[in-house]
Amino acid sequence: MAVTMNDVARAAGVSLKTVSNVLNDYEFIRPATKQRVQDAIAELGYEANLTARSLRSGKTSMLGLVLSDLSAPYYAELASKLMKAAAQRGYRVLVEQSDAEGSAELNALQGPFRQLTDGLLFTPLAIDADAVASRAGKKPLVMLGEHILDPRFDLVTMKNEEAAAAVTAHLLGSGRRRIAVVGASPGESAGSAGLRLNGYRRALEEAGVPFDPALIAPAEWRRDTGAAAVAGLIEKGVRFDAVFGLNDVLALGAMHQLLIRGIKVPQDVAVAGFDDIDEARFASPSLTTISPGMDEIAERSIALLLDRISGRESAGQGLHVEAGFKLKVRESAP
Amino acid sequence: MAVTMNDVARAAGVSLKTVSNVLNDYEFIRPATKQRVQDAIAELGYEANLTARSLRSGKTSMLGLVLSDLSAPYYAELASKLMKAAAQRGYRVLVEQSDAEGSAELNALQGPFRQLTDGLLFTPLAIDADAVASRAGKKPLVMLGEHILDPRFDLVTMKNEEAAAAVTAHLLGSGRRRIAVVGASPGESAGSAGLRLNGYRRALEEAGVPFDPALIAPAEWRRDTGAAAVAGLIEKGVRFDAVFGLNDVLALGAMHQLLIRGIKVPQDVAVAGFDDIDEARFASPSLTTISPGMDEIAERSIALLLDRISGRESAGQGLHVEAGFKLKVRESAP
DNA sequence: GTTCCGGGATACATCGTTGCAGAAGATGGC
DNA sequence: GCCATCTTCTGCAACGATGTATCCCGGAAC
Numbered sequence: 001m002a003v004t005m006n007d008v009a010r011a012a013g014v015s016l017k018t019v020s021n022v023l024n025d026y027e028f029i030r031p032a033t034k035q036r037v038q039d040a041i042a043e044l045g046y047e048a049n050l051t052a053r054s055l056r057s058g059k060t061s062m063l064g065l066v067l068s069d070l071s072a073p074y075y076a077e078l079a080s081k082l083m084k085a086a087a088q089r090g091y092r093v094l095v096e097q098s099d100a101e102g103s104a105e106l107n108a109l110q111g112p113f114r115q116l117t118d119g120l121l122f123t124p125l126a127i128d129a130d131a132v133a134s135r136a137g138k139k140p141l142v143m144l145g146e147h148i149l150d151p152r153f154d155l156v157t158m159k160n161e162e163a164a165a166a167v168t169a170h171l172l173g174s175g176r177r178r179i180a181v182v183g184a185s186p187g188e189s190a191g192s193a194g195l196r197l198n199g200y201r202r203a204l205e206e207a208g209v210p211f212d213p214a215l216i217a218p219a220e221w222r223r224d225t226g227a228a229a230v231a232g233l234i235e236k237g238v239r240f241d242a243v244f245g246l247n248d249v250l251a252l253g254a255m256h257q258l259l260i261r262g263i264k265v266p267q268d269v270a271v272a273g274f275d276d277i278d279e280a281r282f283a284s285p286s287l288t289t290i291s292p293g294m295d296e297i298a299e300r301s302i303a304l305l306l307d308r309i310s311g312r313e314s315a316g317q318g319l320h321v322e323a324g325f326k327l328k329v330r331e332s333a334p
Numbered sequence: 335m336a337v338t339m340n341d342v343a344r345a346a347g348v349s350l351k352t353v354s355n356v357l358n359d360y361e362f363i364r365p366a367t368k369q370r371v372q373d374a375i376a377e378l379g380y381e382a383n384l385t386a387r388s389l390r391s392g393k394t395s396m397l398g399l400v401l402s403d404l405s406a407p408y409y410a411e412l413a414s415k416l417m418k419a420a421a422q423r424g425y426r427v428l429v430e431q432s433d434a435e436g437s438a439e440l441n442a443l444q445g446p447f448r449q450l451t452d453g454l455l456f457t458p459l460a461i462d463a464d465a466v467a468s469r470a471g472k473k474p475l476v477m478l479g480e481h482i483l484d485p486r487f488d489l490v491t492m493k494n495e496e497a498a499a500a501v502t503a504h505l506l507g508s509g510r511r512r513i514a515v516v517g518a519s520p521g522e523s524a525g526s527a528g529l530r531l532n533g534y535r536r537a538l539e540e541a542g543v544p545f546d547p548a549l550i551a552p553a554e555w556r557r558d559t560g561a562a563a564v565a566g567l568i569e570k571g572v573r574f575d576a577v578f579g580l581n582d583v584l585a586l587g588a589m590h591q592l593l594i595r596g597i598k599v600p601q602d603v604a605v606a607g608f609d610d611i612d613e614a615r616f617a618s619p620s621l622t623t624i625s626p627g628m629d630e631i632a633e634r635s636i637a638l639l640l641d642r643i644s645g646r647e648s649a650g651q652g653l654h655v656e657a658g659f660k661l662k663v664r665e666s667a668p
Numbered sequence: 669g670t671t672c673c674g675g676g677a678t679a680c681a682t683c684g685t686t687g688c689a690g691a692a693g694a695t696g697g698c
Numbered sequence: 699g700c701c702a703t704c705t706t707c708t709g710c711a712a713c714g715a716t717g718t719a720t721c722c723c724g725g726a727a728c
Contacts, residue, residue: 004714015678020716028675050446051394052714054385055683069414071612076410080403083431092447094428097417112384113426223616256616278405282557282590284618338684349708354686362705386684389713 003044012040023048062092063305064117066108067144068100068125072221073277074247078144081298082121089306091118102126109135119305125191129153140308142301146192153318154308156301158292160192163325164199165206167244167272167290171333172207176242176270179204180215182229182254183246196246196274214238219250226253234261241269242333248273248280248289255283255332270333285331293323337378346374357382396426397639398451400442401478402434402459406555407611408581412478415632416455423640425452436460443469453639459525463487474642476635480526487652488642490635492626494526497659498533499540501578501606501624505667506541510576510604513538514549516563516588517580530580530608548572553584560587568595575603576667582607582614582623589617589666604667610660619665627657 005023009016014037021029022037040046054060063086067075083093096113098104105127107113114120119140124132129150132141143155171179181200185193197216204211215238217229226245230253233240243258245251251273258269265271265285273280276291300321339357343350348371355363356371374380388394397420401409417427430447432438439461441447448454453474458466463484466475477489505513515534519527531550538545549572551563560579564587567574577592579585585607592603599605599619607614610625634655 002714006714016714017678017680017716018676021677024716026676028677030676033676047446047449049389049714050449051385051388052683053716055383055389055685056714056716058683060385070404070417071407071411071414073405073407073410073613076407077405079429080405080431083404083429092428092430092450094426095417096426097414112381115381115384116426223612227616252613253616256618256620259618278557279407279586279613282561282587284590284593286590336684340684350684351686351708351710352706355707358686360706362707364706367706383684386713387686389683389715390685390687392713 002049003046004049005046007044008037008040008046011044012036059118060116061090062094062117063302064108064113064120064122065093065095066098066105066113066120067095067123068098070095070097073249073279074275077277078294078298081294082302085298085302089302091302091306093121098123098125100125102131106131106135110137114139119309121301121305140305142305142308144297144301146195149320151318154304154320155318156297156304156321156323158297158323159325160195161199161202163290163292163327164196164244164246164274165203166199166325166327167274167288168200168203169207170288170327170329171242171244171270171272172203172209174270174333177209178212178215178240179242179244180217180230180233180238180240181244181246182217182219182226183221183250184216184218186218193246200244215240221247221250223249223253223256226250227257228253230254230257243269243271245271245273248275248277248287251287251289251332252279252283255285255287266331266333272333276328280328281330283332288330288333289328291326291328293325296323336383337380338383339380341378342371342374342380345378346370393452394450395424396428396451397636398442398447398454398456399427399429400432400439400447400454401429401457402432404429404431407583407613408609411611412628412632415628416636419632419636423636425636425640427455432457432459434459436465440465440469444471448473453643455635455639474639476639476642478631478635480529483654485652488638488654489652490631490638490655490657492631492657493659494529495533495536497624497626497661498530498578498580498608499537500533500659500661501608501622502534502537503541504622504661504663505576505578505604505606506537506543508604508667511543512546512549512574513576513578514551514564514567514572514574515578515580516551516553516560517555517584518550518552520552527580534578549574555581555584557583557587557590560584561591562587564588564591577603577605579605579607582609582611582621585621585623585666586613586617589619589621600665600667606667610662614662615664617666622664622667623662625660625662627659630657 005016005019009019019037022034070076086093094117096108105124121142121144123145133152143153146157146160184197188194201211217233219225219229243254245254251271255265255271258265263269273287273289276289280287280289339350339353343353353371356368404410420427428451430442439458455476455478457479467486477487480491518531522528535545551567553559553563577588579588585605589599589605592599597603607621607623610623614621614623
């Protein structure tokens with residue numbers, strides 16, 4: 001059996017509660033007593049039982065992170081950073097993959113997963129604000145990403161629209177006029193896809209370039225679908241001189257498809273993405289993209305969530321945080 | 335306050351323990367009683383308190399996964415699959431990043447992290463078998479990867495040596511004679527790097543091609559280091575007609591470096607990797623690599639760990655599982 | 669010398685489950 | 699008609715910590 005607080009108390013010749021007090025930095029303890037307890041702890045190799053502590057205190061020191069798929073590079077990098085930011089503050093992150101399915105998202109919101117965590121970082125992809133609101137319960141919840149832009153919720157996000165406009169403007173600036181968009185999500189307007197598409201349109205407008213719906217290719221956000229979308233455009237006979245992948249893996253999939261068809265990047269078609277995953281720098285040609293300030297997103301979303309948990313930041317309206325971004329110009333669209 | 339078993343008991347007109355029995359599928363309960371309890375549960379929206387259950391039962395239904403860095407594509411994909419495999423069996427996975435640092439690995443082995451989990455999937459990179467053995471405690475532990483090949487531990491791994499020999503043989507078969515190896519880890523012999531290097535040497539021997547230590551470039555397993563290692567070789571004036579990256583990101587970093595220097599892949603230098611991450615298929619040129627049967631690794635390591643936890647597989651010797659592999663021939667080394 | 673105050677420690681109940689032991693009623697064998 | 703066995707259900711203790719209330723004691727105040 002593991003050594004408990006009781007064992008420590010006995011060894012130190014104090015009461016169980018005094019041991020607890022030492023561990024919780026209770027103010028009024030004689031230094032000598034404190035020392036004796038700490039010696040006993042060291043000698044017995046005592047470790048607090050987190051489960052018992054959780055039961056009693058109602059806190060788990062774990063944060064939940066709900067995302068569609070951890071194997072997507074953007075989410076993998078984000079998760080890694082979130083875990084590090086949380087660890088620095090004494091929290092652990094429990095990840096749940098939703099596969100972008102509504103049922104999984106709802107489960108994460110209500111089920112045992114929620115119970116295990118003190119607060120949630122949530123990237124809803126399938127369900128809407130009302131669904132979230134009606135089942136969110138009262139533990140703190142911070143939205144990550146953009147599918148839900150709602151005053152009821154805290155949200156940490158990036159400047160999707162502005163950044164997408166900046167990439168588009170860059171492509172236009174290098175003389176491209178027919179810029180295909182890969183990764184649109186028909187019918188959706190508030191999500192990342194919608195916002196980035198808005199940015200694209202805004203940049204076109206500002207440059208006085210007409211918008212052509214034929215250039216917009218829907219696709220899930222993966223490499224293979226990005227490749228397939230470009231293939232589809234080509235086969236339909238749509239002509240374009242640039243591709244804007246709404247995220248990097250789409251852009252990379254698209255670029256791959258162009259290259260195997262003998263289309264030169266960037267000479268024939270320029271390619272740009274969004275996310276600046278590590279892979280973008282090392283692709284051939286390297287990928288022009290938007291660096292969305294992921295460090296800032298990770299830091300600030302953890303900070304905000306912990307503020308909510310501790311009650312430092314008291315509710316009322318949802319807080320909206322937007323991280324800055326940088327355009328990274330590389331070979332695929334100089 | 336959340337609804338507890340006691341509330342359910344009262345609502346159903348039975349004792350608290352009967353509710354517990356219903357939840358735990360106790361055999362001897364009258365169907366009518368069971369129904370009443372289940373109705374009460376549904377009506378009140380009762381959810382079992384996992385923390386309390388853990389405290390009482392000593393099980394957490396969580397598995398620990400220790401790896402160096404979740405943002406590395408291989409680990410991200412593996413973690414994703416492990417989580418899915420675990421979820422199917424009613425377990426959750428808690429991930430801990432070690433950054434390949436010994437202190438972090440030791441903490442994961444003993445500290446609170448261990449307490450929170452019923453068993454551990456462990457990829458030790460910095461510490462050795464004895465260090466693990468002396469602090470492993472008695473909860474089940476399954477090694478993942480190869481740094482520790484020790485009869486005391488269970489191990490799920492891939493055929494590193496054989497597979498590396500197969501890639502090397504493939505490169506030799508296409509006429510390459512000076513195959514640089516990127517990602518070696520000097521002094522280490524039992525780890526993945528060492529085993530893969532062994533495979534490389536074995537294939538050379540079998541083909542009667544002399545081994546040239548100048549071709550072996552040490553590097554950490556990242557894209558940037560892979561690129562730097564190739565740059566180093568070139569600058570030292572080492573000549574080579576192929577590069578074997580000990581994993582895919584190394585190979586991709588290396589390939590990037592070659593291409594920006596105007597060296598044609600595969601015409602001038604062929605490139606091959608190891609892991610078959612999704613990115614390999616979509617690189618330009620696409621990357622020849624080893625598919626290590628990650629699905630099998632994920633499935634079998636979860637299965638083995640759960641067998642150990644349940645006691646179905648009783649200890650004694652460590653079990654060693656080797657997943658199969660496939661050579662994926664693509665453009666970078668046809 | 670009694671009262672008051674606050675530092676320093678303690679006892680007890682409690683968080684929400686599950687394990688163990690046992691009670692009560694039904695069933696069956698002889 | 700009685701003991702043995704099985705089914706069904708119950709009560710109590712326990713898991714290991716923390717919150718609340720309380721107690722004791724030395725010194726200050728009157």
